[in-house]
Amino acid sequence: MGKAQKKTGKGRLDKYYKLAKEQGYRARSAFKLIQLNKKYSFLESARCCIDLCAAPGGWLQVASKYMPVNSVIVGVDLVPIKPIPRVVTFAADITTPQCRNLIRGELKDWKADVVLHDGAPNVGSAWVQDAYSQAELVLMSMKLAADFLVKGGTFVTKVFRSTDYNNLMWVFNQLFGKVEATKPPSSRNVSAEIFVVCRNFLAPKVIDPKFFDPKHVFKELGSAPGEGDKGSDSKNFQANVFQPEKKRRNRDGYDEGDYILFKKASAAEFIRSQDPIAFLGSVHQITFTTDEEKEWLQLDITKPDIVANCEDLKVLGKSDFKTLLKWRTALREELGLEVKIKPTEELTEAVEVTEVLDDETEIQNELERLNAEAAARTKRERRRANEIKTRTIQRMQLQMTTPMDIGMEVTDATLRYGQDDVFDLDNAHRAMRSKRGAARLAEEDDAESEDDADAPPSDEEEDDATDEEELRERKVAGLEAELDGLYDAYRDRLRERDAKFRVKESRKKNKHREEWHGIQEKGSDDEDDDEEESEEGGWEKVQEAKERAGEDSGSDDDSDEEDEEQVTSAVASRKRHADEDADNDTRSRKRPRVAVLEEALPNPQLSRAAQVWFSQDCFAGADLDVDDEEHEEEIDEEVVEDEPAVPSQENAGHEAPLSEDEDDFEVVPQQPDDVEMWDVEDENEDELKQAHIRKHGLITPEAVTIAQQLVNREKTRTQLINEGFNRYSLNAKDGLPSWFLDDEEKHYKANVPVTKEAIAALRAKMRALDARPIKKVAEAKARKKLRAAQQLEKAMKKAEGVNETSDMTEREKAKQIEKLMQRGMAKKQKKEVKVVVAKGAHKGLKGRPKGVKGRYMMVDARMKKEVRARKRQERANKKRKRN
Numbered sequence: 001m002g003k004a005q006k007k008t009g010k011g012r013l014d015k016y017y018k019l020a021k022e023q024g025y026r027a028r029s030a031f032k033l034i035q036l037n038k039k040y041s042f043l044e045s046a047r048c049c050i051d052l053c054a055a056p057g058g059w060l061q062v063a064s065k066y067m068p069v070n071s072v073i074v075g076v077d078l079v080p081i082k083p084i085p086r087v088v089t090f091a092a093d094i095t096t097p098q099c100r101n102l103i104r105g106e107l108k109d110w111k112a113d114v115v116l117h118d119g120a121p122n123v124g125s126a127w128v129q130d131a132y133s134q135a136e137l138v139l140m141s142m143k144l145a146a147d148f149l150v151k152g153g154t155f156v157t158k159v160f161r162s163t164d165y166n167n168l169m170w171v172f173n174q175l176f177g178k179v180e181a182t183k184p185p186s187s188r189n190v191s192a193e194i195f196v197v198c199r200n201f202l203a204p205k206v207i208d209p210k211f212f213d214p215k216h217v218f219k220e221l222g223s224a225p226g227e228g229d230k231g232s233d234s235k236n237f238q239a240n241v242f243q244p245e246k247k248r249r250n251r252d253g254y255d256e257g258d259y260i261l262f263k264k265a266s267a268a269e270f271i272r273s274q275d276p277i278a279f280l281g282s283v284h285q286i287t288f289t290t291d292e293e294k295e296w297l298q299l300d301i302t303k304p305d306i307v308a309n310c311e312d313l314k315v316l317g318k319s320d321f322k323t324l325l326k327w328r329t330a331l332r333e334e335l336g337l338e339v340k341i342k343p344t345e346e347l348t349e350a351v352e353v354t355e356v357l358d359d360e361t362e363i364q365n366e367l368e369r370l371n372a373e374a375a376a377r378t379k380r381e382r383r384r385a386n387e388i389k390t391r392t393i394q395r396m397q398l399q400m401t402t403p404m405d406i407g408m409e410v411t412d413a414t415l416r417y418g419q420d421d422v423f424d425l426d427n428a429h430r431a432m433r434s435k436r437g438a439a440r441l442a443e444e445d446d447a448e449s450e451d452d453a454d455a456p457p458s459d460e461e462e463d464d465a466t467d468e469e470e471l472r473e474r475k476v477a478g479l480e481a482e483l484d485g486l487y488d489a490y491r492d493r494l495r496e497r498d499a500k501f502r503v504k505e506s507r508k509k510n511k512h513r514e515e516w517h518g519i520q521e522k523g524s525d526d527e528d529d530d531e532e533e534s535e536e537g538g539w540e541k542v543q544e545a546k547e548r549a550g551e552d553s554g555s556d557d558d559s560d561e562e563d564e565e566q567v568t569s570a571v572a573s574r575k576r577h578a579d580e581d582a583d584n585d586t587r588s589r590k591r592p593r594v595a596v597l598e599e600a601l602p603n604p605q606l607s608r609a610a611q612v613w614f615s616q617d618c619f620a621g622a623d624l625d626v627d628d629e630e631h632e633e634e635i636d637e638e639v640v641e642d643e644p645a646v647p648s649q650e651n652a653g654h655e656a657p658l659s660e661d662e663d664d665f666e667v668v669p670q671q672p673d674d675v676e677m678w679d680v681e682d683e684n685e686d687e688l689k690q691a692h693i694r695k696h697g698l699i700t701p702e703a704v705t706i707a708q709q710l711v712n713r714e715k716t717r718t719q720l721i722n723e724g725f726n727r728y729s730l731n732a733k734d735g736l737p738s739w740f741l742d743d744e745e746k747h748y749k750a751n752v753p754v755t756k757e758a759i760a761a762l763r764a765k766m767r768a769l770d771a772r773p774i775k776k777v778a779e780a781k782a783r784k785k786l787r788a789a790q791q792l793e794k795a796m797k798k799a800e801g802v803n804e805t806s807d808m809t810e811r812e813k814a815k816q817i818e819k820l821m822q823r824g825m826a827k828k829q830k831k832e833v834k835v836v837v838a839k840g841a842h843k844g845l846k847g848r849p850k851g852v853k854g855r856y857m858m859v860d861a862r863m864k865k866e867v868r869a870r871k872r873q874e875r876a877n878k879k880r881k882r883n
């Protein structure tokens with residue numbers, strides 16, 4: 001025998017599997033029948049075949065292929081079989097009379113030349129049980145075969161090599177002239193199946209029903225001399241062990257010389273027995289009597305449940321037997337009776353260890369990958385930024401550019417981010433500050449941790465930083481910060497390039513504000529109220545931003561002189577600006593909240609050039625306004641007035657630590673110009689919004705639904721406002737990266753219910769739009785109208801002429817005018833041409849056909865059809881062109 005064939009895994013997909021696929025057979029078992037038929041040639045001469053248990057239909061396909069055309073093939077199975085040409089199939093249980101009736105109904109009084117049976121009961125139960133059911137199924141199929149087979153017919157069945165095999169063979173031999181068991185090559189060696197080909201059916205007039213009674217067949221014949229079941233003992237023992245719940249009757253009675261009902265055996269016998277399963281199945285109790293056996297009781301592996309199990313084997317379940325068998329193996333290894341091959345446990349342990357390691361290394365690898373990616377990206381960006389910088393310097397040397405442009409490149413996000421270690425948290429902070437201002441930075445600080453905000457780490461902190469965990473966290477936080485920074489840079493670029501994006505941004509800003517208020521209650525509040533509301537949102541943000549900035553500054557207490565110098569210069573610079581824009585001061589004082597709100601959000605109004613300009617060191621001190629504690633307490637107009645630009649001493653002390661890292665940028669919006677810019681943008685945006693509404697009106701089903709609900713008084717304004725508060729409106733967004741929030745905003749939205757009516761209304765609107773004539777049609781109509789008007793005018797002129805003539809009576813005039821007007825208003829009628837078909841009485845006619853008045857045209861039948869077709873075609877073409 002060659003290599004054992006596998007029935008599971010890849011071994012399942014053997015050459016027959018592939019062949020079956022190639023040749024279009026539904027099951028690889030088709031080859032079993034092909035091979036059986038090759039050996040016994042029963043299909044070629046058969047005219048009628050019944051296949052019992054035929055699904056999915058592999059054997060039926062073979063039968064249909066090898067049997068003569070026009071033969072009758074019937075297939076039955078519990079499950080429906082997909083149709084096969086020339087084959088009739090049923091879904092039925094072959095053990096029921098129903099199935100018999102169905103086959104009878106199909107065959108009428110025909111007899112089958114071949115009955116095939118490849119049935120297998122549902123797998124999954126214990127093998128012993130399977131084999132038994134299979135034997136029963138075979139007997140049932142045999143019974144059907146006996147009913148339908150013609151004399152001399154062939155019955156092919158599958159049986160399992162089990163204890164019932166001989167019993168079955170005995171029955172077959174009673175009914176057939178030749179019975180042969182064979183295993184076709186396509187049947188796997190690992191499978192216990194065997195095929196029995198029973199030829200030359202004897203068709204006895206009367207068949208003893210006991211032949212088909214499983215109880216009788218498997219009971220009576222099993223002990224027949226000469227055909228006895230050699231393995232019947234072990235069969236029962238196996239059943240005892242593997243199916244302890246299903247106790248089988250002992251058909252064999254007592255063994256020769258063995259008449260004791262309760263059997264005891266020593267543990268040593270069990271340990272040393274060659275067939276432990278048979279041992280367990282045949283014994284009732286395992287005893288520990290000898291010294292050696294008593295020693296075994298002391299071993300660790302001999303757990304109390306093992307000892308308890310040994311007390312009464314007949315009450316044990318499958319798992320208990322398994323435990324006993326495992327114990328036996330372990331003990332044998334202890335005693336040196338078995339070589340210790342313990343791959344399972346060892347492997348399991350090894351696997352466990354590697355699993356733990358895997359998790360860690362996975363994270364490590366992932367981090368490394370992220371680091372590498374980020375480093376590569378930064379490198380790329382740095383290179384690009386350097387190129388730009390070099391180019392700009394060259395341009396500057398050639399006096400082609402202004403210093404402001406250079407600043408733009410210098411403060412380019414990519415440059416700033418990439419110059420140091422990518423995961424340098426401080427660097428990321430610096431970048432964040434320069435890009436997004438104190439408010440945003442404060443958010444980030446919150447997200448990371450309070451400690452992280454304290455930029456210069458104390459000794460203790462430095463020690464902590466050595467902690468691996470923290471380091472990793474910092475790295476991740478750094479990475480996140482960088483990603484945020486890059487995302488901001490991307491948005492800046494977008495903002496610069498795209499005016500639409502700016503509008504979207506500012507719209508989004510409004511939406512943010514609205515989120516807290518649901519549907520704005522416009523009617524109830526006057527404009528001032530609205531403003532106040534929105535300002536309040538801004539106020540909160542200002543407070544938040546300032547608090548955080550304050551924290552920041554507080555944390556940076558140990559500032560150096562350099563910082564102080566910068567602050568001073570920044571203060572001076574701010575002073576200068578304040579002087580310059582003195583006329584705008586009042587305005588600036590009035591709108592501090594708006595200005596600072598601007599800082600908190602990315603400023604879409606400033607071009608990058610402007611941002612760069614104001615991010616120069618000379619503006620650094622501008623920060624102080626935001627961080628001003630007096631501001632923090634309250635936006636007090638007086639304070640603002642008293643302190644236009646220069647911070648108080650107390651504040652200065654506080655502000656001083658704001659190093660150059662904590663850029664100045666956020667204060668820029670407080671410059672009057674920018675405040676104005678903000679306003680202007682805002683106005684524009686409102687205008688745009690209004691224009692949009694004017695242009696599009698109620699265009700979404702949601703809007704129409706709400707409008708209809710309001711109009712029909714199904715909902716009140718208050719209800720709508722209340723509904724504006726939903727689970728989406730108060731989601732905590734702290735600590736979430738901005739790119740994530742932006743993405744969420746696109747997709748994470750409340751689902752406003754839409755009514756059928758709203759959709760119908762919108763559809764009707766669209767239909768009305770569709771129904772509008774297109775330009776050309778409108779033009780044609782207008783031409784027609786013009787022509788009619790001209791005609792009427794002509795008629796009126798004529799009527800006037802008639803009116804003015806003096807040689808007509810008034811009555812005649814009236815009559816004439818009426819005629820003229822009628823003619824003028826009448827549509828011009830096309831002169832009709834009568835078409836006369838030249839067939840029948842008109843065939844070969846020359847001159848006017850009889851009974852036809854006016855214009856006429858003689859056509860033959862063909863021509864009439866052709867003309868009609870042509871016209872139809874023209875019409876269709878016109879229509880197509882119009883569309």
Ligand SMILES: C[S@@+](CC[C@H](N)C(=O)[O-])C[C@H]1O[C@@H](n2cnc3c(N)ncnc32)[C@H](O)[C@@H]1O
Pocket residue numbers: 026027029030052053054055056057058059060076077078079092093094095118119120121122137
């Ligand atoms: C191995 S498959 C048959 C494969 C078939 N010879 C072929 O080539 O496609 C066994 C079939 O026996 C069917 N079967 C099992 N018990 C049955 C029963 N009592 N009546 C009808 N079919 C049964 C199962 O539904 C299953 O489809």
